[in-house]
């Protein structure tokens with residue numbers, strides 16, 4: 001396996017083997033590469049980063065529980081020396097459908113990567129539903145850079161509140177201690193749950209002039225329940241668990257304006273409410289990576305409003321059996337990690353079959369094994385199995401979430417670190433001092449960091 005950056009790269013040396021280009025090193029791209037491990041193919045995996053990001057644990061980076069490298073092993077580590085892959089760190093910006101090549105850019109230089117088959121696994125970014133100007137004041141959380149930026153916003157707020165309270169500016173202190181998260185899906189739940197833990201446990205003795213337990217944490221959802229994809233019963237349980245932590249849950253509420261000082265919430269038929277808050281976080285809505293729409297336009301395929309591509313049953317584009325889409329870029333399948341892994345594996349296995357002359361186009365079928373969302377220590381909700389009949393809440397759901405994520409997190413060392421942080425969290429051994437170490441370690445100047453967008 002070799003790792004390159006695009007500017008020095010020309011077309012792969014012709015070996016007579018089938019050339020497969022994979023775009024993206026997330027759950028979908030990595031699963032596709034693994035499914036091709038024993039196939040007689042030459043894989044070029046092109047990704048914007050040289051790591052595999054375990055996105056479901058990103059909230060722990062944003063809230064200072066663990067350092068970012070613990071959930072972002074290198075692609076090489078994750079593929080464990082697979083020898084038919086070369087890794088290129090670059091951004092795929094275009095496709096030559098007739099010439100069968102993708103165009104990628106790194107350090108402002110373009111390179112062409114010819115393929116016999118290409119798998120697009122570039123995932124999704126944040127959607128502000130047409131209000132892109134909200135992004136400046138209510139950042140989202142999709143990449144490591146996003147999580148580090150949020151971490152700095154969150155902890156700067158406590159420091160600002162302390163300084164304001166010390167100077168007797170109590171209104172400013174209250175504003176700095178108000179956190180609003182928009183979107184009550186898994187990301188929103190994780191964030192408000194962990195924020196509540198930080199305020200009520202981790203930081204309680206850290207400041208002289210503020211009482212962090214008085215922080216106001218709001219979770220805003222446009223629909224009528226928390227965790228909309230789950231049953232109403234699980235939604236109600238999640239809401240109760242959040243309220244026990246002191247989180248204010250606002251259902252049927254739309255964020256209709258956001259600025260540096262505040263967020264405005266609107267419930268149909270009521271007067272808009274302006275809430276003064278320094279920290280607003282956007283955890284609602286996804287928009288598939290922009291390269292999807294570019295490919296769809298050039299290949300005559302359809303993209304929905306969220307930029308997700310309509311594929312055929314075997315995940316290829318109509319009239320283009322050589323172009324696959326997987327994971328969060330695909331329309332009409334759930335945007336979850338297990339779907340990304342299953343679609344990636346399906347695309348990889350389809351290509352592997354072609355290499356031995358089996359040109360079968362087996363339809364993709366999603367197998368829902370269950371889904372869990374974590375809220376805080378001993379709190380969570382979820383279900384097992386596609387029929388969603390076996391539901392779990394609180395400690396059993398929390399333990400299931402930990403078990404599943406420990407199983408899927410790549411690398412023994414990363415698992416050990418994650419386990420240590422959860423044990424510390426569960427036993428109350430996680431101190432503000434440890435948190436300080438994480439938040440101060442390698443803390444870049446966040447205003448200089450380019451945050452990820454799809």
Ligand SMILES: Cc1cc2nc3c(=O)[nH]c(=O)nc-3n(C[C@H](O)[C@H](O)[C@H](O)COP(=O)(O)OP(=O)(O)OC[C@H]3O[C@@H](n4cnc5c(N)ncnc54)[C@H](O)[C@@H]3O)c2cc1C
Pocket residue numbers: 023024025026027028029046047048049051053055056057058059090091092093121122123124141142186187289291326327328329335336337338340372373454
């Ligand atoms: C905060 C958060 C929490 C979540 N929690 C859960 C959870 O608990 N359980 C669950 O099942 N799902 C969860 N999800 C959803 C899950 O993470 C996604 O469904 C999954 O990551 C999708 O995998 P993917 O391979 O399609 O895309 P991603 O994992 O997003 O990977 C996309 C890859 O493409 C690369 N890329 C993007 N554009 C380009 C380009 N133009 N050129 C080259 N490379 C490119 C990126 O760098 C990245 O490597 C969560 C998502 C978020 C954001």
